[in-house]
Structures are given as C-alpha cells and as structure tokens.
Amino acid sequence: MAEFWYRVLDFCKTTTEGLGHRLMRDFGQVSADRKSDGSLVTESDRWCDREIRSAIAATFPDHGILTEETTHTLPDRDWCWVVDPIDGTTNFTRGIPVWGISLGLLYRGTPVFGFLNFPPLRQVFYGYWSGQTDLIMPKGAYLNGKTIHTSPDDPSFNHLFNFCARSLDILKNPFPCKFRSIGVASYNLALVACGASLGGVEATPKIWDIAAVWAILQGAGGAFVHLEPNRVFPLKIGQDYGSRPFPSLALSRAELSPIFKPLVGFIGDRVVRQYRI
Incomplete structure (x- = not known):
C-alpha cells in the first residue's frame, strides 16, 4: 500500500507541475465563457x-474520474478522482494570482487524499485522511x-476568518474575527489547514471545490462541518x-464549532431550502 500512495503523490506533483507551466503562460491572457450555472470557463x-x-486514465486505468468540466456522475469504482482543473477561474482571467489545480481522491465515495497546486503562489498543499x-x-x-x-488559538480580533462572496450576510451581526474573502474555495479553506x-x-x-481540501484540512488537525442536516459522505x-x-x-x-456554527448556520439552512438538498 505504501507504493500506491507514493505513486499517487508523485503523479499529482508531476502532472500539476507540468500543467502549471502552461497555465502560467495563459494566466490573465484568456477570455471566458459563462456556463449555464453562471460560473466561468476558459x-x-x-x-x-x-x-x-488523460493522465489519470494512463496511470490509474481502474480509477474513476469526476470533473467540473465534463463528468459529474460518481462512477461505480472504489477509487475516483475529483478534479477542478482551475479553481478560481475568475481570478485566472483577471490576472489575480490566486488560483490553482485541485485533485481529490475518493475511496468508496469519501475523500481520503487531496492535492492543491497554486502555481502563481508557488504553494503546493497535500494531505491524507483515512477517516472511518x-x-x-x-x-x-x-x-x-x-x-x-x-x-x-481562540478567536480574537487579531485572527482571521474567511468568507465566500455568498456568505457576506454574516457581517450584519458582530463577528469575533477579522475577515477575508479570497475568491477561491479551496484556498479559502486551505488557509485554515x-x-x-x-x-x-x-x-x-x-464537490470539486471541497474534495481535496476536505482531506487536507482534517489531515492538518482541523474539522470540516457540513452545514446541512444529512450525512454528505460517502457520495452515491x-x-x-x-x-x-x-x-x-x-x-x-x-x-470552535459552538462559537462559529451559530453565526454561519443560517447559510446552510438557506442553501438547503434553495437547492432542496
């Protein structure tokens, strides 16, 4: 099994390094189209x-693949890669140097390994979480x-908490930390890790925004709290x-959940109602 995990890590490092060189040439130089869900794609x-x-198929032919840009259905495989080729496409097109490649590996529907490469920042995160x-x-x-x-640390006004653009209603009430909005889901949460x-x-x-960082955060000692009533993993x-x-x-x-969850829980309630989760 040790050889398998060596191959997984080496694959992620080699693949994303090569892709990163090409993406850095395109960075801030390409136009984007709007998809049906309102997000951008280049x-x-x-x-x-x-x-x-193509690289996954050649290296791990028995693994499934779920990606943002193509296949969204979880295949009937023990192992499945969840891919976001560019997390932070808006930043990528606007020349803002916070975007990256996200690779998460699921085992029987649950993330167990995550790899994030942010080429402009020269930062590579990875982590393991065997869970249950x-x-x-x-x-x-x-x-x-x-x-x-x-x-x-405990919360204070000298500590940071990261928000997404759809969660700024939180600031209508007092909040125990300074806040930042990064604009890239995986990096937002990797900063906690x-x-x-x-x-x-x-x-x-x-799922392609959180699969990799789910394993990284918990491998670093953190907690991932899903703001919805039902169990999320394993995926079906x-x-x-x-x-x-x-x-x-x-x-x-x-x-810290008793401190922060009451302040942000309404976001989950709103999303659950809107999307009928």
Whole structure:
C-alpha cells in the first residue's frame, strides 16, 4: 500500500507541475465563457481538464474520474478522482494570482487524499485522511513538503476568518474575527489547514471545490462541518453532482464549532431550502 500512495503523490506533483507551466503562460491572457450555472470557463480550463483525465486514465486505468468540466456522475469504482482543473477561474482571467489545480481522491465515495497546486503562489498543499475507512495510508498534511497544522488559538480580533462572496450576510451581526474573502474555495479553506485562519465558510461549493481540501484540512488537525442536516459522505454511485452544493464550515479545531456554527448556520439552512438538498 505504501507504493500506491507514493505513486499517487508523485503523479499529482508531476502532472500539476507540468500543467502549471502552461497555465502560467495563459494566466490573465484568456477570455471566458459563462456556463449555464453562471460560473466561468476558459479554453485553459478545458485543456487542463483533458490533460488530467488523460493522465489519470494512463496511470490509474481502474480509477474513476469526476470533473467540473465534463463528468459529474460518481462512477461505480472504489477509487475516483475529483478534479477542478482551475479553481478560481475568475481570478485566472483577471490576472489575480490566486488560483490553482485541485485533485481529490475518493475511496468508496469519501475523500481520503487531496492535492492543491497554486502555481502563481508557488504553494503546493497535500494531505491524507483515512477517516472511518480501513485503509492503511500515510497521515498528516503538508505545504511545500513541510508538515502543517491548524491553529490552536481562540478567536480574537487579531485572527482571521474567511468568507465566500455568498456568505457576506454574516457581517450584519458582530463577528469575533477579522475577515477575508479570497475568491477561491479551496484556498479559502486551505488557509485554515496551514494555520493562517481560524475558520472559513463556503455557501455553495461543488464537490470539486471541497474534495481535496476536505482531506487536507482534517489531515492538518482541523474539522470540516457540513452545514446541512444529512450525512454528505460517502457520495452515491450514479448520482449527478453537477449542480449539488455542499455548504461547508472549515475550522481549525472541532471545539470552535459552538462559537462559529451559530453565526454561519443560517447559510446552510438557506442553501438547503434553495437547492432542496
């Protein structure tokens, strides 16, 4: 099993490094089309998606693939890659240097490994989380090869909490931290994993936004709280996840849930009603 995980990590490093060189040439130089859900897509997204799918098929032919730009249905495979070829397409097209490639690996419908490469920032996150599975696998989370941990601190006005654009209603009431809006779901939550922020909330992320960072955050000692009533993982074979949001709260430690969840829980309630989750 150790050889398998070495192959997984090496594959992610090699593949995203090569793709990153090309994407850096396209960065801020391409135009975008609007998809039916209102999000943006560029030819760079499509090219990167094709390259990743081809690389997975060649290296792990028995693994399934679920990607933002093509296949949204979970296949009947024990192992499945969840791919966001460019997380942060709006930033990518506008020349804002916060965007990245996201690769999550599911085992029987639950994320167990995540890899995030942010080429403009020269930051690579990855992490392992076996959860309730019986897998024998590495542990921990890493940034540029160094072990990372979430912050042990209590909230204060000298600490940060990250918001998405659809969660700013939170600020109508007093909040115990300073706030930041990064504009990239995976990076928003990865900042919690590396200790920069105490928490982060994403109102309507899709599975390709959270699959990788779900494993990274928990591998770093953090807690991932889904702001919906039903259990999220494992995902269901044959279900289409193209339009399904996953309202989520990332925390540096589970003990902070009684502080932050009451402040952001209404976001989950609103999304559950709107999308009939």
